[in-house]
Amino acid sequence: MRRRLPLLLLIAALSRPLAADIVVVVHPDNPLLQLAPQEVSDLYLGRIRATRSGDRLLILDQPRDSELRSRFFARLNGMSLRNVDAYWARLQFSGDSQPPRPLPDSYSIVNVVRLNRLAIGYVEAGAVTGDVRSLLTLKE
Amino acid sequence: MPNPGRRLASLLGLALALAGPAGAVDTDGDVSPLRLSGYGTLSYSADDRGDLAAIRDFTQRPTDGERTGPGWRLDSRLGVHLAYRFTPQVEGVFQAVARDQITHSLNSSVDLAHLDIQLNSANTLRLGRIGYAPFLMSDHRNLGYAYPWVRPPREFYSWIPIFSIDGGELTHDFFQGDSRWRLRAQLGRSAFDIPMGNADFAFQADRLWSLSLAHQAGPWRLQAGLSGFYSAAEAAPLAALHGGLSQIGSLGLPGISAEATALRHATAFKDTRLRYYTLGAAYDDGRWLAQGEVGYSTTDHAIAPASRSAYLALGHRFGDLTPYALFSISRPDKAPLGPRSDWSAIGQGAFQNTAYFVANSTRQDQETLSLGARWDFDSRAALKLQWDHSRIHPQGYALWFRSPATNPRASSVNLFTVSVDFVF
Numbered sequence: 001m002r003r004r005l006p007l008l009l010l011i012a013a014l015s016r017p018l019a020a021d022i023v024v025v026v027h028p029d030n031p032l033l034q035l036a037p038q039e040v041s042d043l044y045l046g047r048i049r050a051t052r053s054g055d056r057l058l059i060l061d062q063p064r065d066s067e068l069r070s071r072f073f074a075r076l077n078g079m080s081l082r083n084v085d086a087y088w089a090r091l092q093f094s095g096d097s098q099p100p101r102p103l104p105d106s107y108s109i110v111n112v113v114r115l116n117r118l119a120i121g122y123v124e125a126g127a128v129t130g131d132v133r134s135l136l137t138l139k140e
Numbered sequence: 141m142p143n144p145g146r147r148l149a150s151l152l153g154l155a156l157a158l159a160g161p162a163g164a165v166d167t168d169g170d171v172s173p174l175r176l177s178g179y180g181t182l183s184y185s186a187d188d189r190g191d192l193a194a195i196r197d198f199t200q201r202p203t204d205g206e207r208t209g210p211g212w213r214l215d216s217r218l219g220v221h222l223a224y225r226f227t228p229q230v231e232g233v234f235q236a237v238a239r240d241q242i243t244h245s246l247n248s249s250v251d252l253a254h255l256d257i258q259l260n261s262a263n264t265l266r267l268g269r270i271g272y273a274p275f276l277m278s279d280h281r282n283l284g285y286a287y288p289w290v291r292p293p294r295e296f297y298s299w300i301p302i303f304s305i306d307g308g309e310l311t312h313d314f315f316q317g318d319s320r321w322r323l324r325a326q327l328g329r330s331a332f333d334i335p336m337g338n339a340d341f342a343f344q345a346d347r348l349w350s351l352s353l354a355h356q357a358g359p360w361r362l363q364a365g366l367s368g369f370y371s372a373a374e375a376a377p378l379a380a381l382h383g384g385l386s387q388i389g390s391l392g393l394p395g396i397s398a399e400a401t402a403l404r405h406a407t408a409f410k411d412t413r414l415r416y417y418t419l420g421a422a423y424d425d426g427r428w429l430a431q432g433e434v435g436y437s438t439t440d441h442a443i444a445p446a447s448r449s450a451y452l453a454l455g456h457r458f459g460d461l462t463p464y465a466l467f468s469i470s471r472p473d474k475a476p477l478g479p480r481s482d483w484s485a486i487g488q489g490a491f492q493n494t495a496y497f498v499a500n501s502t503r504q505d506q507e508t509l510s511l512g513a514r515w516d517f518d519s520r521a522a523l524k525l526q527w528d529h530s531r532i533h534p535q536g537y538a539l540w541f542r543s544p545a546t547n548p549r550a551s552s553v554n555l556f557t558v559s560v561d562f563v564f
Contacts, residue, residue, distance in 0.1 A: 038318055047313075047320050047356070054260040055228040058171065065519055082516055083426055089563050090286040093179055094279035095233050095252045095271045098223050101171055112171055118228055 020140040021125040025132040041077040046097040060121035061100035075138045173225040180218040181284040183559035186210035193541040198301045199241045201335035206541045213240040231256040243333040266309040272302045274350040274365030276420035284561035290526040293451040293468035319357030326350045339377035346372035359425040367416045374410040395481040406442035445502040446473040462514040469507040476500045476535035505536020521562040528555040
C-alpha cells in the first residue's frame with residue numbers, strides 16, 4: 001500500500017487540469033451531464049442550441065480576438081478564428097441563430113455560469129471555482 | 141391591398157402572444173439580452189460598355205439606365221442587426237439593410253423582423269419576416285463577408301427577387317452520427333417593387349412556400365430546395381400595352397388578332413405561377429473551398445423568368461489571401477418569342493416590336509467567368525478584387541439595363557469590381 005501511494009499521487013496529479021488546459025463549465029444544476037468534444041463543437045457552432053426540454057442554452061465565449069478563444073477552437077475542431085467568425089456571420093445575419101456571447105474574461109464567464117442554470121462557457125483550468133461544474137477538459 | 145407594415149406588426153403581435161409573458165428564469169449576470177451588430181459592403185464597379193448597365197437583382201434601376209457608368213451602387217450595402225433574448229425559449233430578431241433599390245422605405249429595407257421560438261431541442265418556429273431559404277445563399281445574399289467573391293453569381297441569384305417572406309417557418313434538426321440534417325418549411329408572401337422602364341411595378345408573391353433539406357458534415361454542406369408562388373398583381377406599367385393587345389385581339393383580324401391575344405397572355409404577370417428547384421453543395425476545409433448549385437425554374441407565362449442556371453466556384457486560402465475562380469451560366473427555358481405576322485399592315489409595326497421586346501425582356505441567356513481574390517486584412521474586414529467577363533446571347537439581356545437595339549445581337553462585357561466587406 002505504501003508503495004502504491006506515490007503512484008496514485010502521480011496519477012491524480014496527471015489527471016488534474018493543468019493551468020494551460022481549457023475547461024468547459026456549466027452551472028451545477030445544468031441538465032447537460034457530460035459532453036464529448038464533438039458535442040461541444042456543435043454547441044459552439046450553433047448546431048445544438050437547446051436542452052431536451054427546449055430551453056435555449058446561454059453559450060458564452062471569450063473575447064473575439066483572444067488567445068484563449070483561438071486555442072479553444074483549434075483544439076476543439078481545428079478551426080481558425082477567421083473561419084469561425086465567417087461561419088457565424090452567415091448564421092447570425094441570415095437570422096438562423098445568434099453566436100455565443102463574448103464576455104470580457106474568464107472571471108466574468110464563471111460569474112455568469114454560477115448564476116445561470118442554462119449558461120455554458122469555457123475558461124482556463126485555473127479559473128474554475130467550486131460554484132461551477134466541469135463538463136469537458138481540453139488538454140494542452 | 142393590405143398594408144405590408146401593418147401585416148408585419150400583426151404577425152409579430154401574434155407571435156408575442158404565443159410566446160407568453162417574458163420573464164427570465166435565471167439571472168444572466170452581466171449578459172445583456174440585447175445584441176446589436178451589423179455588416180456592410182463598400183464597393184466600386186466599372187464596365188467597358190456604354191450601352192449596358194449591370195444589375196445585381198431585379199429591384200435595381202441604374203441611375204441613367206443603360207448609359208450608367210462606374211459607380212458605388214451595384215453592390216454597396218449596410219445592414220444593422222438586433223437580437224433580443226426574451227426568455228430561454230424566445231428571441232426577437234430585427235435586421236434592416238440599406239441597399240440600392242428603386243423603393244427606399246422602412247418596409248423595403250427590413251429583411252428580418254421575427255420571433256424565434258424554440259419549441260423543443262429539435263424544432264424551431266419563426267414568425268414574422270423571415271429570410272427566404274430554399275437556396276444555399278438565398279438567406280445571406282447581402283452578406284459579402286460570408287463568401288469569397290464580390291456578389292452571389294448573377295446568373296443564379298439575380299433572377300430570384302425574393303429576399304424575405306412575411307409568414308412563418310418551421311425547422312426540424314436531427315443528427316446522424318457527426319452530421320446534421322435540417323428540414324425547413326416556409327409559408328407566407330412577399331412584396332417588392334420592380335422597375336419597368338421609368339415606372340415601378342409593385343410585385344406581390346402570394347401563396348409563397350418553400351421546402352429545403354440541408355445536410356452538414358465536416359467540411360461539406362449540401363442543400364436541396366424547392367419553392368413556388370403566384371404573382372398576385374398585374375404590372376400597372378404594362379396597362380397601355382395590355383389594353384392595345386386586347387383591342388387588336390378583339391378586332392377579328394386573321395392571324396394578327398390571335399397573335400395579339402397570345403402576346404397579351406405572354407406578357408401577363410397576374411396569376412403567373414413560378415416554381416424553383418435547386419440542388420447545391422459547398423466544401424470548405426479551411427484551405428480549399430468549393431461551391432456549386434444547379435437550379436431550374438418554371439413558369440406558365442413567358443414574361444416571368446424561367447431558366448436553367450448553374451455555377452461552380454473554386455478557391456484556395458494562402459494565409460489571408462484567397463484567389464478564386466467562378467463560372468456561372470443561365471439558359472432560358474424556351475426560345476424567344478418572335479413575330480408571326482406583319483402588323484405594319486395595320487400601322488402597328490412599332491407596337492408589335494415593343495410587345496415582343498417586353499415579352500422577351502426577362503430572358504437570361506448568358507455565362508460569366510469571374511476571377512478574383514479576397515484579402516482578409518483584418519479579422520472583421522476583407523478586401524476583394526474581381527473581374528467578370530460575361531457573354532450574352534441574343535434576346536438574353538435580362539440582367540442588364542439596355543436599349544431595345546442591343547437586344548437582338550450577341551455581345552460580351554467586362555465588369556471590374558473592388559470592394560471591402562466588413563462586420564461589426
